[in-house]
Amino acid sequence: MQKFGLYIPTRLVFGAGELKNLSQQPLPGKKALIVISSGTSMKKYGYLDLVQKQLAQAGVESEVFDKILPNPIKSHVEEGAQLCRDSKCDFVVGLGGGSSIDTAKAIAVVVAMGGDLWDYVQGGHGKGKPVTRALPIVAIPTTAGTGTEVDPWGVITNTEVNEKIGFGFEHTFPTLSIVDPELMLTLPPKLTAYQGFDAFFHAAEGYINRTQHTPISDLYALEAVRLLYKYLPVAVADGRDLRARSKVAWASTLAGMVEATSSCTGEHSLEHAMSAFYPKLPHGAGLIAISKAYYKAFKNDAMKRYMKMAEKMTMQKSARPSDFLDALDIMQRECGVDNVKLSDWGITPADFDRFATNATETMGGLFDFDPRFLTREEIIDIYQQSYK
Amino acid sequence: MQKFGLYIPTRLVFGAGELKNLSQQPLPGKKALIVISSGTSMKKYGYLDLVQKQLAQAGVESEVFDKILPNPIKSHVEEGAQLCRDSKCDFVVGLGGGSSIDTAKAIAVVVAMGGDLWDYVQGGHGKGKPVTRALPIVAIPTTAGTGTEVDPWGVITNTEVNEKIGFGFEHTFPTLSIVDPELMLTLPPKLTAYQGFDAFFHAAEGYINRTQHTPISDLYALEAVRLLYKYLPVAVADGRDLRARSKVAWASTLAGMVEATSSCTGEHSLEHAMSAFYPKLPHGAGLIAISKAYYKAFKNDAMKRYMKMAEKMTMQKSARPSDFLDALDIMQRECGVDNVKLSDWGITPADFDRFATNATETMGGLFDFDPRFLTREEIIDIYQQSYK
Numbered sequence: 001m002q003k004f005g006l007y008i009p010t011r012l013v014f015g016a017g018e019l020k021n022l023s024q025q026p027l028p029g030k031k032a033l034i035v036i037s038s039g040t041s042m043k044k045y046g047y048l049d050l051v052q053k054q055l056a057q058a059g060v061e062s063e064v065f066d067k068i069l070p071n072p073i074k075s076h077v078e079e080g081a082q083l084c085r086d087s088k089c090d091f092v093v094g095l096g097g098g099s100s101i102d103t104a105k106a107i108a109v110v111v112a113m114g115g116d117l118w119d120y121v122q123g124g125h126g127k128g129k130p131v132t133r134a135l136p137i138v139a140i141p142t143t144a145g146t147g148t149e150v151d152p153w154g155v156i157t158n159t160e161v162n163e164k165i166g167f168g169f170e171h172t173f174p175t176l177s178i179v180d181p182e183l184m185l186t187l188p189p190k191l192t193a194y195q196g197f198d199a200f201f202h203a204a205e206g207y208i209n210r211t212q213h214t215p216i217s218d219l220y221a222l223e224a225v226r227l228l229y230k231y232l233p234v235a236v237a238d239g240r241d242l243r244a245r246s247k248v249a250w251a252s253t254l255a256g257m258v259e260a261t262s263s264c265t266g267e268h269s270l271e272h273a274m275s276a277f278y279p280k281l282p283h284g285a286g287l288i289a290i291s292k293a294y295y296k297a298f299k300n301d302a303m304k305r306y307m308k309m310a311e312k313m314t315m316q317k318s319a320r321p322s323d324f325l326d327a328l329d330i331m332q333r334e335c336g337v338d339n340v341k342l343s344d345w346g347i348t349p350a351d352f353d354r355f356a357t358n359a360t361e362t363m364g365g366l367f368d369f370d371p372r373f374l375t376r377e378e379i380i381d382i383y384q385q386s387y388k
Numbered sequence: 389m390q391k392f393g394l395y396i397p398t399r400l401v402f403g404a405g406e407l408k409n410l411s412q413q414p415l416p417g418k419k420a421l422i423v424i425s426s427g428t429s430m431k432k433y434g435y436l437d438l439v440q441k442q443l444a445q446a447g448v449e450s451e452v453f454d455k456i457l458p459n460p461i462k463s464h465v466e467e468g469a470q471l472c473r474d475s476k477c478d479f480v481v482g483l484g485g486g487s488s489i490d491t492a493k494a495i496a497v498v499v500a501m502g503g504d505l506w507d508y509v510q511g512g513h514g515k516g517k518p519v520t521r522a523l524p525i526v527a528i529p530t531t532a533g534t535g536t537e538v539d540p541w542g543v544i545t546n547t548e549v550n551e552k553i554g555f556g557f558e559h560t561f562p563t564l565s566i567v568d569p570e571l572m573l574t575l576p577p578k579l580t581a582y583q584g585f586d587a588f589f590h591a592a593e594g595y596i597n598r599t600q601h602t603p604i605s606d607l608y609a610l611e612a613v614r615l616l617y618k619y620l621p622v623a624v625a626d627g628r629d630l631r632a633r634s635k636v637a638w639a640s641t642l643a644g645m646v647e648a649t650s651s652c653t654g655e656h657s658l659e660h661a662m663s664a665f666y667p668k669l670p671h672g673a674g675l676i677a678i679s680k681a682y683y684k685a686f687k688n689d690a691m692k693r694y695m696k697m698a699e700k701m702t703m704q705k706s707a708r709p710s711d712f713l714d715a716l717d718i719m720q721r722e723c724g725v726d727n728v729k730l731s732d733w734g735i736t737p738a739d740f741d742r743f744a745t746n747a748t749e750t751m752g753g754l755f756d757f758d759p760r761f762l763t764r765e766e767i768i769d770i771y772q773q774s775y776k
Binding site for chain 2: 002003004005006007008009010011012013014015016017018215219220223250
């Protein structure tokens, strides 16, 4: 039995309506920088207002930084860090999707450590300097997909060099995370499906990971796979179904715990390369588009693990690894995303070569975790199969 | 879907031989009070020596307090706290069974907060004052049963008033825990079985708990139940089987995570009352002795949960809750503890009344978590059935 570690120091508070109890939680400072997207929904649905009122009730002042894009960029980390320093905030709240929470994590690092995010990023043009501190982070996700509320990871795009890279350090685990499925009731079906499949692949990749999976990540992963297969189609079909939203939110958090205890594999590198060049491609849609070809590639390399996932999904005994591919196909059909293809976002075969280069250069380490090492030809073939 | 929290801030390091890497872990101070039992094994097997050498290698001095009894007592908490203060230790290492680690936790509270442990204990003669800090705690279990390495709980007996009470606060989660199954290879079969069943009941009680169980505690509990049913008999039969020892150690840690996320039930109150009066009765043996009568009492009150546990144990579909009772019986036979009875430790029917009073007075709150509230007559009947 292997050696492994488990360290998820985040205080997780899960449940419908729990955002209304934020003021009763232990808060890590006296003034918060609240990081939200450039969209309107955090204001329109009253979530920002609620957070500010709850903070005020606990005697905590706040400042708002509302510029984050769906694919968050490095220059906004710098701008947010400056605002954080100028307004003397002592902790950072990420409210919204993964982009806002990931930017909050990056701001927390840059403010505490000084310098530039790419001083600390590993891979690409990052300098990989050690991170020894960060401002405390509070995560309040309003989507179910990234799992960033219980893992140390963030993904930021450096537009100057077209690098979309994951970063993460012990100090970027959120101190406190409020996962309140009520905040997710208004998400449209398509986004629900994209984000839900992001969570699904965090779990599946962490489970088939050849070297990083552990007994605890396996436990989290199989439960996330089981829950998402069962409840994601329900949440996609009826977004107001609070029970299905709750199950999907919990599965997404579990999948985040997989990311904290195992690791994503090459599938995530393949996708990040695409959305680095095509920022309008939603991360989850990119993953869905390449997933069939990606998982087919390892069908004979992780047979037992494919069958185990299939069994958790279908609740039936599995006799062959392709049962997982079939179950994945059914799930994508039930969520209305079985026809997602790369050409939908303007990607052409002329992109595949630079995708392959970017994938292996910026987050290439993840390919080492695949059940078998993919050749460059196989990588391009995965893009080719996912094209149309 | 219910509301729940998850907070286990402990850094867990799991694996055979990991104690030899202690010096590479982040240590929370410069001088450690190492708390060990009054027995000889920590010295005889070289574990104390190894810990001291590893600490020294990391530049950490240490002092040893070696008086802990199998049922640890309050006066040793006071003596250890005095030694800790006098020798200016800034963290506490619990090395050994649950008794040493629990005492380390109690010392960490008393040194940081001042006063007496019963100032902070809730129940019995405890004053229930809030605990706002504790010295950092490092846990190095050499047995697999208590789960104290990943939960905030400890159990100390106040011999002046015959109260064996559990305590626990956010600050008594260990900062660091090293679970090294190699340290468990020398445990004799009987103790292995007793301790393994302690872990099993942490999981089973946390799973049938009517009000405190959560989606995450259920996940941990069912995996612990599954692993212990399969591997505890193997570890009892051949203590040198490192794989079985590892599986049992991991299951025990998972069961500790159940204690941190759900709670024990009345079974633990019933047992603590017995060993408060009969300190030579091993906690696990006491639990085994009363388990058949205890679980029979709720057979029709938690039917689905009994069946689910039975399915995890036998790997077969269960159609009736008594399948769990049958599987428990098989497991106890395979571990050679199916004939454990209260009379073996000198307990007589004349004790039952004071047991029942002690159980409901000192840790009576746990009865609220049972699938159904037991009457005093039913409590006495459980002792009666477990007598011979």
